[in-house]
Amino acid sequence: MSASVSSPLLKRIPPGLWTALAWFAAAVEPIVEYVVMPPRPTHSLNFPRDGLDSLGARALLALAFVLVLAGSAALRRSTTPAYALVIAGTVASTVAWRQDEIPPLQFLAVDVALCYIAAIRSRRSSLTAASGALGVLTCYFMMRLLMGDDSGIAPEPFLALTVVIAWLIGNSVHQARAHTEELYARAAAQAVTAERLRIAREMHDTVAHSIGIIALQAGAAARVVETQPARAREAMLTVEKAGRETLSGLRRMLGALRQADQNQEGTGQDHGRAPASLHPALGLADVERLAATATAAGVRVEVRRQGKHRPLPADIDLAAFRIVQESVTNAVRHSGADSCLVRLEYRADELAVEVSDRGKGGGTGTGTGTGTGYGLIGMRERTALLRGDFTAGPRPGGGFLVAVRLPIPTMTEAEEKARAI
Numbered sequence: 001m002s003a004s005v006s007s008p009l010l011k012r013i014p015p016g017l018w019t020a021l022a023w024f025a026a027a028v029e030p031i032v033e034y035v036v037m038p039p040r041p042t043h044s045l046n047f048p049r050d051g052l053d054s055l056g057a058r059a060l061l062a063l064a065f066v067l068v069l070a071g072s073a074a075l076r077r078s079t080t081p082a083y084a085l086v087i088a089g090t091v092a093s094t095v096a097w098r099q100d101e102i103p104p105l106q107f108l109a110v111d112v113a114l115c116y117i118a119a120i121r122s123r124r125s126s127l128t129a130a131s132g133a134l135g136v137l138t139c140y141f142m143m144r145l146l147m148g149d150d151s152g153i154a155p156e157p158f159l160a161l162t163v164v165i166a167w168l169i170g171n172s173v174h175q176a177r178a179h180t181e182e183l184y185a186r187a188a189a190q191a192v193t194a195e196r197l198r199i200a201r202e203m204h205d206t207v208a209h210s211i212g213i214i215a216l217q218a219g220a221a222a223r224v225v226e227t228q229p230a231r232a233r234e235a236m237l238t239v240e241k242a243g244r245e246t247l248s249g250l251r252r253m254l255g256a257l258r259q260a261d262q263n264q265e266g267t268g269q270d271h272g273r274a275p276a277s278l279h280p281a282l283g284l285a286d287v288e289r290l291a292a293t294a295t296a297a298g299v300r301v302e303v304r305r306q307g308k309h310r311p312l313p314a315d316i317d318l319a320a321f322r323i324v325q326e327s328v329t330n331a332v333r334h335s336g337a338d339s340c341l342v343r344l345e346y347r348a349d350e351l352a353v354e355v356s357d358r359g360k361g362g363g364t365g366t367g368t369g370t371g372t373g374y375g376l377i378g379m380r381e382r383t384a385l386l387r388g389d390f391t392a393g394p395r396p397g398g399g400f401l402v403a404v405r406l407p408i409p410t411m412t413e414a415e416e417k418a419r420a421i
Contacts (some may be wrong), residue, residue, distance in 0.1 A: 118170025335359025
């Protein structure tokens with residue numbers, strides 16, 4: 001829940017605007033210098049003063065401006081047609097000035113558009129775009145050779161070099177972005193796997209605790225079954241309750257985990273885990289203690305409970321506590337808020353959990369700086385395994401909100417009759 005960092009101004013400017021600025025600057029400068037301004041002793045062969053005297057030349061130059069403007073505006077939506085419009089406008093501009101070459105500064109706009117295409121499109125598409133630019137330059141070069149123009153050094157080879165450089169820069173950006181996305185996908189998959197392993201270990205501890213209770217209660221019932229039938233019956237009912245809740249939790253959890261890949265052998269992630277104890281697992285009863293710890297760390301945590309408080313299945317109780325724990329931890333570490341609100345609403349068929357703060361953050365998971373952090377991935381994974389709904393994001397008035405709804409399984413008629421006996 002850290003503050004979102006604003007991207008630099010250069011990155012916030014659309015690529016089409018960069019293209020338009022580069023082209024228009026190169027196209028307007030000769031008009032101002034050689035047509036609008038008073039005549040000077042110097043003159044230009046590429047931009048003759050009478051080059052735009054005819055109505056056709058002016059109309060063609062206006063068309064060139066329109067083509068480049070349209071291509072720049074559509075560069076982000078339709079890259080290939082927009083790129084073709086930029087090249088067509090560049091060619092139309094040279095025809096309007098009756099030039100036999102493309103001015104290097106004006107061709108810079110084509111390089112900018114090509115660099116953008118190479119950064120976001122596939123290598124095949126970007127190579128096709130680069131080939132189009134090189135083809136246009138080749139046509140100009142061949143036309144100069146056929147016309148026997150030897151007035152100076154041909155600029156086409158140098159412009160071709162700029163095309164290659166622009167493609168290499170864009171392709172490097174594309175590869176870096178693809179590599180970053182691949183690394184993030186791997187890290188996210190590892191985070192999901194680690195969370196599943198953690199859930200499995202916690203379920204193992206819960207089952208060990210339940211079996212310990214079953215063993216103790218069954219032993220007590222066996223010792224007093226003849227002398228104290230009422231106590232024996234009470235102990236056996238406890239055994240039945242613990243067994244049914246454990247089986248129900250295992251059925252829900254294993255049914256969800258079965259859908260995921262289980263290629264975890266040899267990862268070494270399970271080493272060093274302490275053996276399961278008979279101490280009960282954490283749950284929503286420990287939220288107040290968690291709030292006191294966070295308050296001591298500098299963030300006041302208020303806990304509000306609504307609805308009829310009742311015992312929950314162990315897997316739901318533990319998952320809700322872990323979600324609250326992760327959300328409060330993020331608020332303490334990343335949000336910059338001085339207070340945090342935890343709402344627990346016990347509804348008829350579900351448990352609603354909300355953790356909100358008024359910090360300056362855009363929402364992160366633990367150890368990340370984006371809204372798709374690994375802490376959020378873990379909370380989303382826990383919620384999905386219990387068939388719940390998970391939402392997290394910035395609040396309209398500022399701060400961050402994590403909202404979770406966990407369905408509470410209802411007792412079947414057979415279970416109600418068995419418990420009533």
